Amino acid sequence: MNYDVVIVGAGPAGIFTAFEMLRCGSKQKIIIIEKGHAIENRSCPKNKTGKCMNCKPFCHITTGFSGAGAFSDGKLSLNYEVGGDLPSLIGENLAQETINYTDKIYLEFGADGHVEGLENTDEIKDIRKRAIRAGLKLVDCPIRHLGTEKAQDLYYSIEQYLLNNGVEILFDCECNDLIIENGICKGVYAVSGDRHMDIFGEHIVVATGRRGADWLDKLCIEHGIAHTPGTVDIGVRVEVRNEIMETVNRTLYESKLIGYPLPFKNKVRTFCQNPGGFVSQENYDNDLAVVNGHSYKDLKSDNTNLAILCSHNFNQPFNQPIEYAQKVGELTNMLGAGHILVQRYGDILNGKRTWQNELMQSNLKPTLPDAVAGDITAALPYRSMVNIINFIQAVDQVVPGFAADETLLYSPELKFYSNRIRMDKKFKTSIPGLNCLGDSSGWTRGLMMSSIMGVLMGRGLAENG
């Protein structure tokens, strides 16, 4: 099988590569190889069963057309300061221009016209004043909120656009290795059921997302693809009543706060805030259960959830951050008998575990019903735990009630940012013919940033005809 461009992974990065090539009038033969299903065939059984079924061979939340984006609530961050370090590679102006351009494509395919967080009202000024007093930075980030259901419709339209314009998409097909001859990447080996394929291309684009990060790390070692150890974020998903977050939810939708709490002064930040949202469980292929959160456009809960994350880097003598975070996750899963652990903030301060019946004594009812009450402090590293506790105390000065005894902390919330692939501004790796994109490249960590990386890749490839 021969193509001009072979894209591995149909997440936003891969999709927008093909999309922008078409928009630029490219006539090249493009194939996308995707391990999961077409978007219309993706469904998470949890909607019916109420609990995670740990689907095999892959999780439908993160795998399939549109990648991890399809079932996310689709919050498009419209500021280049949010979503990864790509701007440091391509320049802040180009990053912002491409965000503005890509946002118009999302609008064209049905995204909601409303943008949250554009105003600078007295209420926002007051939030910022309190953040300054608490030693926290409030990052301005306008957000276009697609909503989980709407995101699926939107990506379905893009899928149809690609198919109708001649892009071939192989679903349920997993790429298992690169074909490298004389130091040049010539194609990929892929498997679909019993069918093994050698797929050749002039340009190979690997965009396998966070779920493909381990696999890509392995390829980096096997094929000598230049990279630097990435970062992992270890943290918790915090859930509070909507009443506590009311002002922030109304005025900012998402409060992006960054702090460097004592004694470690590590960067700690809030991430992925879901007003009226639901805490969810994701399972990685190696059975690791991690916590996440999302919100629907119409269906609302009484609670708001958000992640609090601490970044960890390692160099000497240990440089495997992903393995480190996995061990933390495994330990937490072990204590929760394979489930997500949840503990009340007050119990953490009082040095006791939370019991299941105590969860029912609060105003706040967990939105992840199969989470197991327990002791997250028995699994989280000391440094992470202290960072989280001190950060929560600071956020309490901005959002009074945030550090209430009944506030729920779910664990493990882990973000694996794969090893950072060394690349030039055209996303060329140290192996000629091979490009890496999106979350698996280590340069992005969000829908918009991975989408713009795809757009820029597509433009570059379209120059070849």
Ligand SMILES: Cc1cc2nc3c(=O)[nH]c(=O)nc-3n(C[C@H](O)[C@H](O)[C@H](O)COP(=O)(O)OP(=O)(O)OC[C@H]3O[C@@H](n4cnc5c(N)ncnc54)[C@H](O)[C@@H]3O)c2cc1C
């Ligand atoms: C529950 C959840 C909620 C989120 N909410 C938000 C949000 O609100 N806002 C935001 O900005 N970001 C959010 N994110 C993150 C966002 O979805 C990702 O940053 C984004 O999807 C990354 O895009 P990508 O194209 O790099 O990778 P992905 O979207 O992960 O896509 C990679 C694709 O590659 C496929 N693949 C992997 N390995 C192989 C292989 N070997 N062969 C073939 N195919 C393969 C996968 O099946 C997947 O479809 C959320 C993520 C999750 C999981």
